[in-house]
Amino acid sequence: QKEVEQNSGPLSVPEGAIASLNCTYSDRGSQSFFWYRQYSGKSPELIMFIYSNGDKEDGRFTAQLNKASQYVSLLIRDSQPSDSATYLCAVMRGNNRLAFGKGNQVVVIP
Amino acid sequence: DAGITQSPRHKVTETGTPVTLRCHQTENHRYMYWYRQDPGHGLRLIHYSYGVKDTDKGEVSDGYSVSRSKTEDFLLTLESATSSQTSVYFCAISGLDGATSYEQYFGPGTRLTVT
Numbered sequence: 089q090k091e092v093e094q095n096s097g098p099l100s101v102p103e104g105a106i107a108s109l110n111c112t113y114s115d116r117g118s119q120s121f122f123w124y125r126q127y128s129g130k131s132p133e134l135i136m137f138i139y140s141n142g143d144k145e146d147g148r149f150t151a152q153l154n155k156a157s158q159y160v161s162l163l164i165r166d167s168q169p170s171d172s173a174t175y176l177c178a179v180m181r182g183n184n185r186l187a188f189g190k191g192n193q194v195v196v197i198p
Numbered sequence: 199d200a201g202i203t204q205s206p207r208h209k210v211t212e213t214g215t216p217v218t219l220r221c222h223q224t225e226n227h228r229y230m231y232w233y234r235q236d237p238g239h240g241l242r243l244i245h246y247s248y249g250v251k252d253t254d255k256g257e258v259s260d261g262y263s264v265s266r267s268k269t270e271d272f273l274l275t276l277e278s279a280t281s282s283q284t285s286v287y288f289c290a291i292s293g294l295d296g297a298t299s300y301e302q303y304f305g306p307g308t309r310l311t312v313t
Contacts (some may be wrong), residue, residue, distance in 0.1 A: 115297065120300045130306075131306050132312055134303060184293065184300060185256070188242075
């Protein structure tokens with residue numbers, strides 16, 4: 089099993105809808121989880137981090153963590169064309185290192 | 199803006215030549231990282247530093263070396279570039295003022311092409 093998996097293919101959502109992204113991880117001892125947004129040709133930008141089970145909301149973004157099931161999700165409410173990007177899930181390893189998933193592309197259709 | 203720059207931003211070099219990429223931070227972040235990003239592989243850690251002169255290998259370190267002689271600069275060297283090292287290289291930083299914070303912030307990237 090890969091350390092961090094983002095299995096969904098490109099996600100197309102209508103403008104104003106909710107985009108839902110999922111990420112699973114293999115290390116049950118992982119404590120810290122991150123979501124990055126990356127526009128084409130640009131560097132990854134941190135948009136959310138979550139350390140505790142449950143939900144964390146920041147504006148239109150909600151991160152959900154379920155340690156028992158080893159998954160972390162990102163919800164984007166009221167999706168906008170500017171949300172069209174690739175979203176990277178990352179999980180903290182030891183010594184302040186991150187393991188990244190391969191990313192999910194989101195396309196918001198006006 | 200986390201105050202991180204990379205140079206050069208673009209470089210084309212020939213196989214067998216040495217190449218050095220520079221990452222510079224303007225704040226006092228303890229940790230610095232070098233990643234490469236390739237289609238189908240995502241972001242992979244090459245080397246990282248947890249302090250001046252303190253570095254360690256990541257998952258794809260073969261063919262790369264690093265140095266950190268002062269807090270603000272982290273250099274990545276390809277001793278003898280190969281075509282397989284054509285990639286986009288990102289530097290990242292974390293741990294402002296030595297704090298135990300895990301969030302990493304990325305530089306703008308360097309696009310390297312080895313011909």
